[in-house]
Amino acid sequence: MIDGQSALPAPDRGDLAAEDRIALVGPLDTITVNVFGVPELSREMQVDAGGRIAMPLIGTIDAGGKTPAELARDVESQLSGRYVRNPNVTVNIVSSVSQVVTVDGQVVEPGLYPVTNQMTLLRAVASARGLTEFADQDDVVILRTVGGQRIAGLYNIGAIRRGLYEDPALYANDLVVVGDSPQRRLFRDFVSVAPLLASPVIALLQ
Numbered sequence: 001m002i003d004g005q006s007a008l009p010a011p012d013r014g015d016l017a018a019e020d021r022i023a024l025v026g027p028l029d030t031i032t033v034n035v036f037g038v039p040e041l042s043r044e045m046q047v048d049a050g051g052r053i054a055m056p057l058i059g060t061i062d063a064g065g066k067t068p069a070e071l072a073r074d075v076e077s078q079l080s081g082r083y084v085r086n087p088n089v090t091v092n093i094v095s096s097v098s099q100v101v102t103v104d105g106q107v108v109e110p111g112l113y114p115v116t117n118q119m120t121l122l123r124a125v126a127s128a129r130g131l132t133e134f135a136d137q138d139d140v141v142i143l144r145t146v147g148g149q150r151i152a153g154l155y156n157i158g159a160i161r162r163g164l165y166e167d168p169a170l171y172a173n174d175l176v177v178v179g180d181s182p183q184r185r186l187f188r189d190f191v192s193v194a195p196l197l198a199s200p201v202i203a204l205l206q
């Protein structure tokens with residue numbers, strides 16, 4: 001208990017601001033490219049399946065895997081000197097189909113869901129319309145690739161909801177599987193039958 005408190009305290013401004021995560025442009029994303037003072041070069045466009053965009057005057061540019069700021073600098077570099085004096089370019093992602101997480105298993109609506117700065121395991125499950133009636137909330141696996149290594153985390157949604165440990169952040173290309181699954185069975189050598197109440201279990205997959 002917090003001494004003298006009978007209600008939840010209000011959050012500070014810093015508590016309300018989500019930590020920035022890197023957003024990358026990917027194939028089939030829709031972006032806007034704005035060249036300040038040159039409206040004929042400013043437009044909304046879709047990145048092609050190969051991760052490229054086509055701009056007037058400068059032709060095709062590789063966009064996939066770059067941040068909006070990096071892509072803006074590339075466009076500025078191509079325009080500078082030849083076509084536009086001191087170009088000022090901004091790029092924004094309007095909608096992304098490449099920055100998604102996959103939610104599968106015992107949820108109402110399995111599928112692909114866009115990643116935001118606030119995306120966490122519980123938010124992803126909520127986006128999938130929640131757990132099914134008989135879902136096994138003790139067995140939720142997050143699969144992620146980091147530096148070429150496949151890593152899995154086993155979580156207990158009930159423990160997270162009770163505040164026993166933090167709701168883990170999700171990132172683009174994560175796979176969330178709720179309930180018994182081949183992914184869950186990868187943990188048979190790591191986890192006893194006891195529920196994961198103290199902390200999640202993280203394992204490096206071979």
